[in-house]
Amino acid sequence: MTTAEEFKAEGNKYFIEKNFEKAIESFTNAINASTEPNYVLYSNRSGAYASLKNFKQAYDDAKECVNLNPNWPKGYNRLAGAEFGLGNLENAKQTYEKCLSLDSNNQQAKDGLKSVENALKARNTQNDLGLGAMFQDPNLISNLRNNPKTAELMKDPELVGKILNIQQNPKANATQLLTDPRLMTIMATLMGIDMDFPEENKNNTEPKQEAEQEVKEEIKEDPKEEIKEDSKEEIKDEIDNEDVEMTDASSKDTADAFKAKGNTLYKQRKFDEAIEQYDKAWNTFKDITYLNNKAAAEYEKGDYDAAIKTCELAVDEGRDMRADYKLIAKSFARLGNVYLKKQDLESAAKYFDKSLTEHRTPDVLNKLRSTQREIKIKEANAYIDPEQAEEARLQGKDFFTKGDWPNAVRAYGEMIKRAPEDARGYSNRAAALAKLLSFPDAVQDCNKAIELDPQFIRAYIRKANCQLAMKEYSHCMETLSDARKVDVQYNQSKSIKEIDDLLNKATYQRFQALEGETPEQTMERVSKDPEIVSILQDPVMQGILSQARENPAALQDHMKNPDVAKKVNMLVAAGVIRTR
Incomplete structure (x- = not known):
């Protein structure tokens, strides 16, 4: 017969392996096999449910855990995390505060309370709970589909429909957040909040180590194991824990001192020494600000590959420790700057976009737009090919001769892309556009042709004909006057008769009697x-x-x-x- 302890050990094993469904099954078996209610088992199962985003079940188990042991701080962390996941922000805030009343040094409760307060602040900023600003990004759906945290959720068409409804009318659809926990996950992602609610300080451990540490700590909380331990040893453990908290606070001050030295060296352009100080700060206390500063020094030093690694580490660590989304945005923005320096425009645009997803700033937005423009210019330049431009010109001429004006426009458009500095492409396309009675577009093409080649008489004449067709007599006459000067100066007056005839035609049409006019x-x-x-x-x-x-x-x-x-x-x- 399998005992509750064996089921519990099995559940712990599955939890470490992130097989949360199996973990829930094992913890359920452990609960059923227990001779008396065990609050640790309910806490463990609540954590497994929360990992699957099943916050309703996580809440029920956390509530039972707190009922069984009202003096255990970790139970309140479980309960607050589930309430947060369900969107009950006020309750989550109160529960985290209850945890801190039992253990004022509980870092998980401090971080959780800060996240809840940020969420409340964002929600209360507007009548629509802040959703208008949060969901206004036109690229929201694609960004969520590309985000590892929300990619699976976005495969559900029903959920995508709800997000689109919120985009269209945030105020009317805000209440959906309270009925669909998945929307809370989406909102938390947009705010840069991690909804995984890890148990302890995650800053110094890999994911597997974190889970193992969590399980070990919960095993130590088993009532039977507590009885086996010596009471003096328990007191000693409590004192050691308090010493650790005090050391962490002291370490932060020490790390900030290292950072200050690094900043001074950075301003003096002593980048190697600055990097050394930022490393000391990071190794003393885990705050990704130090990594961001280190990456800046590596960037200025010209060690771009090192800066990329440092920024990637800052993002990964920042996600784990639920760092301020603005700090993570800076890491992404710095990655964009590094790739921009390396002339990898596509990667630069990708990371500028990621930065804006975390936190929108005008500076990064301008960099993204500028980079996107450069990408378009780069693509256009790569497309230039004089030989293929000539093929397109001949193809356009053939279509024009056959009276196939739409295909002539298309072929001359291809010529323009292949040889954007050749004025003939614009002039020829203008001729085809004029046949399609698209006179304003034809005038624009003629203007471009004249800009590229001010001596191109044919472009002047085609422009004047289009203006005459639109009855813009004054503009037509101005164009012909310019054409006459160019023809006399550069073309030995070869087109002077055509220009004068067109000028006379425009002049007489301008002043001829209108229909029914005396x-x-x-x-x-x-x-x-x-x-x-x-x-x-x-x-x-x-x-x-x-x-x-x-x-x-x-x-x-x-x-x-x-x-x-x-x-x-x-x-x-x-x-x-x-x-x-």
């Missing part, structure tokens, strides 16, 4: 045109026109001036000057 109405409208008014008020033009009335042949001499010719032609088109 000649008098047309003249009245034209006389109010700002450009016509400006020409007629120009003293120089007034003198030229006055001279032309007395001697019409003199006007021909003035027309040799391009500016005067332009203004005279506009007056002729507007009907202000009539020719026979």
Whole structure:
């Protein structure tokens, strides 16, 4: 027949192996086999339930543990952890305070109380329990799916639906947190709170060692084993424990002194000596601030691989000891900076994003956006290939000739990606866009072509044609005026006739009678045109026109001036000057 002690030992073994289902089964058998209620067994089973996020069962067992032994501090830690997991933050706070009233030096209760107070503060900040700010990240779902702590949970479509509901209406859906413990786990992850609730100080042990230590401590709490121990030995153990607490407080002061020396050396750019001091601080007392400082020194020293290892250690240790999420965010941000220095842009962006998941700051957000822009530029530059650009141009020309305008646009777009500095790609795509009556986009492409090659006459002419089609006569005439200057200066006036013909067309269309308009109405409208008014008020033009009335042949001499010719032609088109 298997005894309660054997079942308990079996449960402890499964607990260490993290096989919590088996551990629960063994502890249940131990409870059933016990001749009298054993609070340690209920505590152990509560811990196993909590590890599976089954906080309701964890709460029931922790409650029974406290009822059986109201003076055992660890039972209250179990109970508070379960209450926290269920979202009963006020009750969890009171329970942790009860634990501290029994053992004021209980570090687990201190850390747990701090986590609960942080959660309460975040929840009470807004009417929606703080969920609006917490769930506002547009990348929330993908971040949760990539987070090891929440990846399994996010496989449930029902849970994903609840998160989306909270995003859309935080205030109306906040109460779901009280009915679904999984949402509390999600919220705790967003706040940087660890919901695993380890039993003792986890700072100096690996996960397996932590579980073994927990089990050993609970075995020592067995009532039968307590009876076997000598009372003097128990008193000695209590004194030793108090000495440890006092030493920890003293160690923190010593570690901070090492850190202060390291900071001084860092400012003096004595990075090796600073790193040595930060190591001493870390080895004296486990606070990831020391690791973050060490990584900064390694970064400045140029030892990037060492800085990466230090930051990764800071994240791992910080998770274990439930460090402030802002400190973990700094570790991730520093990893991003290191990878940025190593020109590993993808890794840098990944860690900047992780940092923002922990704690959102403008500085890191700007770095993430800047890095993402660099990645796009890098990808665009890697795509450049002049030979494939020429293939795309010829393909676009073929489509254009066949009248397949959409595929011509696509092919010329590929040409632009392959050769972004070739103005022909933009001009050719503008021609295809114009065939599709997409005139504004065509004008933009022409502007880009002109920016790349200010002497590209064809781009000016295509732009003017698009502006004429949109009845933007004034802009069209300005474009043609610029084209005329470029053609005369750089193209030996080869396109001057085409430009002038288009200019005359734009001028006459600008002042032609509108449908249903009488000649008098047309003249009245034209006389109010700002450009016509400006020409007629120009003293120089007034003198030229006055001279032309007395001697019409003199006007021909003035027309040799391009500016005067332009203004005279506009007056002729507007009907202000009539020719026979």
